[in-house]
Amino acid sequence: xxxxxxxxxxxVVWAILALLTLGTLVxxxxxxxxxxxxxxxxxxxxxxxxxxxxxxxEGGILPTIIATVYLALLAVLIATPLGVGTAVFLTEYTxxxxxxxxxxxxxxxxxxxxxxxxxLFGFILFVVRMRMGWSILSGGLSLAFMILPTIIxxxxxAIRAVPFNLREVSLSLGGTRSQTITRVVLxxxxxxxxxxxxxxxxxxxxxTAVVIFTAGSSLLIPKSLFDPARTMAVHFYILARExxxxxxxxxxxxxxxVSILAINAVAYLxxxxxxxKLR
Amino acid sequence: xxxxxxxxSLSASYDGHPVLRDINLTVQDxxxxxxxxxxxxxxTTLLRLVNRLADTERGLRRTGRIxxxxxxxxxxxxxMLRRRIGLIFATPVPLPGTIYDNVAYGPRLHRITSRxxxxxxxxxxxxQAFLWDEVKDxxxxxxLRLSGGQQQRLCIARTLAVEPEVILLDEPCSGLDPISTxxxxxxxxxLVAQYTFVLVTNNTKQAARVSDxxxxxxxxxxxxxxxxxxxxxxxxxxxxxxxxxxxxG
Numbered sequence: 001x002x003x004x005x006x007x008x009x010x011x012v013v014w015a016i017l018a019l020l021t022l023g024t025l026v027x028x029x030x031x032x033x034x035x036x037x038x039x040x041x042x043x044x045x046x047x048x049x050x051x052x053x054x055x056x057x058e059g060g061i062l063p064t065i066i067a068t069v070y071l072a073l074l075a076v077l078i079a080t081p082l083g084v085g086t087a088v089f090l091t092e093y094t095x096x097x098x099x100x101x102x103x104x105x106x107x108x109x110x111x112x113x114x115x116x117x118x119x120l121f122g123f124i125l126f127v128v129r130m131r132m133g134w135s136i137l138s139g140g141l142s143l144a145f146m147i148l149p150t151i152i153x154x155x156x157x158a159i160r161a162v163p164f165n166l167r168e169v170s171l172s173l174g175g176t177r178s179q180t181i182t183r184v185v186l187x188x189x190x191x192x193x194x195x196x197x198x199x200x201x202x203x204x205x206x207x208t209a210v211v212i213f214t215a216g217s218s219l220l221i222p223k224s225l226f227d228p229a230r231t232m233a234v235h236f237y238i239l240a241r242e243x244x245x246x247x248x249x250x251x252x253x254x255x256x257x258v259s260i261l262a263i264n265a266v267a268y269l270x271x272x273x274x275x276x277k278l279r
Numbered sequence: 280x281x282x283x284x285x286x287x288s289l290s291a292s293y294d295g296h297p298v299l300r301d302i303n304l305t306v307q308d309x310x311x312x313x314x315x316x317x318x319x320x321x322x323t324t325l326l327r328l329v330n331r332l333a334d335t336e337r338g339l340r341r342t343g344r345i346x347x348x349x350x351x352x353x354x355x356x357x358x359m360l361r362r363r364i365g366l367i368f369a370t371p372v373p374l375p376g377t378i379y380d381n382v383a384y385g386p387r388l389h390r391i392t393s394r395x396x397x398x399x400x401x402x403x404x405x406x407q408a409f410l411w412d413e414v415k416d417x418x419x420x421x422x423l424r425l426s427g428g429q430q431q432r433l434c435i436a437r438t439l440a441v442e443p444e445v446i447l448l449d450e451p452c453s454g455l456d457p458i459s460t461x462x463x464x465x466x467x468x469x470l471v472a473q474y475t476f477v478l479v480t481n482n483t484k485q486a487a488r489v490s491d492x493x494x495x496x497x498x499x500x501x502x503x504x505x506x507x508x509x510x511x512x513x514x515x516x517x518x519x520x521x522x523x524x525x526x527x528g
Contacts, residue, residue, distance in 0.1 A: 095337065165372045168332060169434075173385035173441050174362035183388070188375060 035253050042251025052219050056235060057245045061252055063221045067136070067229030068259075070222060071215060072204040074140030075147060080197055082144070083151030084186075087193075090152075091159045092181055104156075111149035118146045119213030127214055134216030134228040142214040143207060147200030154199065158192020159185055191271045198267040202260050208233045232256050281308045283445055283475050284329060289343035291324055293336075298324050300499045302343070306445065311467060311476040313486035313507075316496035317527070322479040323369075325496075326447045329477070330364040331357050347445075362389065365443035369450040371430035373422035378405075378414050381422045381433055385441035404436035407470060409462050428459025435466060445475045453481065464489050483523055487511050495519045 004012075050060025086103070094100050122142025132138045162185050170180040186193070208231075216228035217238060230238075232252050239249035284306035291299040299321040306312050314322045327333035329345055331352055345352045352360055362385075374381050382401040391397060401418070405411040410432040414425070422433055431451055438446060448467075452460040467476055467489055480486050486493050487507045494504040495518075503516050514520045521527045 163372075165368065165370075166374060168368070169372050169374060170384070170388075171335075171357075172330065172332060172361055172366040172368075173388060173437065174358050175385075175388045176358045179388050183384075184374065 032257060035250055035257060039247065039250030039252070039254035042247045043254060047248070047251055048255070051221075055244055056219065056239050056248060061232065061235060061248075061255070063219055064230050064232045064235040064252070065255070066221055067215070068205055068231040068233070070136050070229065071139050071143060071211065071231055072201050074136060074225075075143035075204040076197055076201050078140060078144035079148045079151050079200055083148050083196070083200075084155050084193060086152050087155035087159055088181060088186075091156055092177070092185065107149040107152045110145075111153070114209075115146055115207055116209040116213075118142055119210040121145070122210060122214040132226065134214065134218070135226045136215060136222050136229055137225040139211050139215030139229070140225075142210050143204045146207065146210055147203055150200050150203070151193075151196040154196025155189065155193045158189035158196070161192065162188045191274060194267060194271060194274075198263060202263055205231075205260060205263070206233055206256065207231075208237050212237070232259075282306070283308050283348060284477075285344070285346045285349075286325075286329075287344040287346075289325075289328070289341065289345060291321070291328060291339060291341040294338040298499050299328075299341075302501050304494060304501055304504060306475060306477055307492075309471055309473070309475055310491040311471055311478060311489050313478045313480055313490035313493045314496055315480060315483055315486050315493060316502075316522070318481075319498070320496035321499040322496055323449050326366060326449050326477065326479060330361050330366050330447060332361075332366065362441055363443055364445045364447060365438035365441060367431070367434055367438055367446065367448040367451045369453050371427060371434045373425070373430050373433060376422060377419045378422050378425070378433060379418040382437050382440050385437060389441070400440050401436075404440040405433075407439050407466065408432040408436035409466050410436055426459075428455045428462070431455060431459065432463065432466070435463065439470070439474075443474070445477065446470075448476065448478045448480075450479055450481055452485065460485070483511070495522060497522070 047060045048065070049062050051062060052064075053059035086107075090100055090103060119142065122138055122145070126132045126138035126141050127134055166184050166188065167180050170184045171177075175183070211231050212234050215231070215234075217230040217234055218228040219230055220227070222229040233256060236249050236252040236256065239245055239252065282305040286302055286304045289299055289302040289304075290297065298319075302321075302325065314325065316322055324333065324339075327336075328341055329352065333339050333341075334357060347355065347360070347363065355363075374384060379401055382404050383397050386397060386400050391400070402411060402415075405414060410429060413429060414433075422430065425433060435446075435451075452463055455463070464485065467478070470476075471491075478486070478489065490507050492504060493507050493510040495502045495510060495514075495516075497518055502518050503510065503514065505515075510519060511523050514523060518527070
């Protein structure tokens with residue numbers, strides 16, 4: 001058996017890994033490129049800021065943009081305090097026990113539930129049982145449940161990663177436990193917590209199954225929490241599925257992708273500025 | 280001199296393994312009491328029991344009494360107790376943030392918000408820790424950029440800003456160079472007019488230089504306690520003699 005020289009072996013490994021990375025990038029850029037080439041032509045001011053006509057075959061997509069913003073923000077506003085609060089409780093106020101393991105297992109199980117189940121659950125509980133109807137509120141609550149596990153687990157990891165001795169410093173200076181959490185633990189865990197919130201925001205923006213069941217597919221601009229609405233993702237789904245207008249479907253998809261990229265970019269920027277301030 | 284901290288029949292164990300056995304020790308007002316002894320003698324545990332940071336540790340049990348000014352420390356609210364008994368850790372731990380924010384952290388916890396008062400407290404703390412001249416022009420830069428010796432003096436300034444009555448130091452110079460060590464010892468000797476110090480150290484020479492009294496711990500027992508000259512020149516116990524002359528430890 002011939003022995004491969006370590007230096008040669010290193011180069012082979014490098015080449016394999018580089019190829020794999022390249023493959024990932026090719027797939028990513030192919031998807032973005034394909035959708036952009038199909039949809040970029042539709043992105044006119046009238047399309048972005050106009051009202052849809054003939055079920056979306058003509059006109060713009062303004063109501064779906066507004067609905068997407070409302071729903072995603074509402075979901076994050078509901079899920080953030082619940083998720084971060086749960087994470088703080090699990091990490092700072094409990095010791096590892098059967099109870100914390102059950103809660104964590106529950107959160108993990110929730111993360112694995114297909115989104116259509118959340119949709120059905122939201123439909124039965126909020127839309128029908130609680131009589132909220134198809135509405136921004138029903139949709140926001142259902143999306144909040146969907147992204148809750150992500151926010152809990154990322155916040156928990158971020159809080160756990162804050163060095164223990166920082167807590168001891170705060171305590172040794174006479175800080176109470178809650179002061180230590182608000183002044184030392186949470187600020188230092190913030191980049192990680194923000195990552196979870198951003199992931200949740202992105203998932204809410206992109207989600208269709210939950211929204212179609214709970215917020216409906218109205219093309220009117222929602223004026224209150226109790227109005228039904230159609231998000232960009234649902235609009236894309238309906239336009240494509242029912243063959244109403246492929247160019248407009250791709251136009252909506254481009255905007256969807258651009259907004260998710262923008263959300264991520266803003267998040268990285270915020271995190272970068274925040275961590276630099278601490279350094 | 281009145282006794283500030285009185286420790287009586289104190290024993291402690293981790294998961295059943297004894298770490299302190301029947302300790303009787305007093306800390307007098309405005310003295311530097313050094314605790315010397317090899318690793319695993321229970322010195323750090325003793326400090327953490329005094330300011331109750333050990334409360335958070337699972338599996339630690341203690342019996343006996345630790346009293347601050349006659350009152351059992353477990354009957355004092357932990358945060359109030361720690362305002363009165365500060366602790367400097369072996370490795371300096373600056374909080375992420377500026378030099379100013381570090382020193383102002385304690386006073387802000389205790390609801391001091393006036394900018395002028397905070398500035399005064401920060402300057403006084405940094406002066407007392409002999410750090411002011413080195414950092415006065417860059418209070419708004421990150422504390423993490425300071426050298427190790429500067430960071431430890433910053434931690435001392437941060438503790439002083441809370442104006443504790445007793446300051447516990449857990450091998451504060453263990454990772455520092457001789458010049459930084461000398462600065463910290465100088466600060467302690469000056470501050471002992473206002474504060475009471477309990478210094479855990481592995482460095483017997485340091486104990487000889489700065490202490491009013493020295494206590495020697497071995498395997499969780501207090502072997503003996505006396506003035507530096509007595510401990511280092513005429514120890515009563517053979518084990519103390521063996522340790523200070525370098526035969527054990």
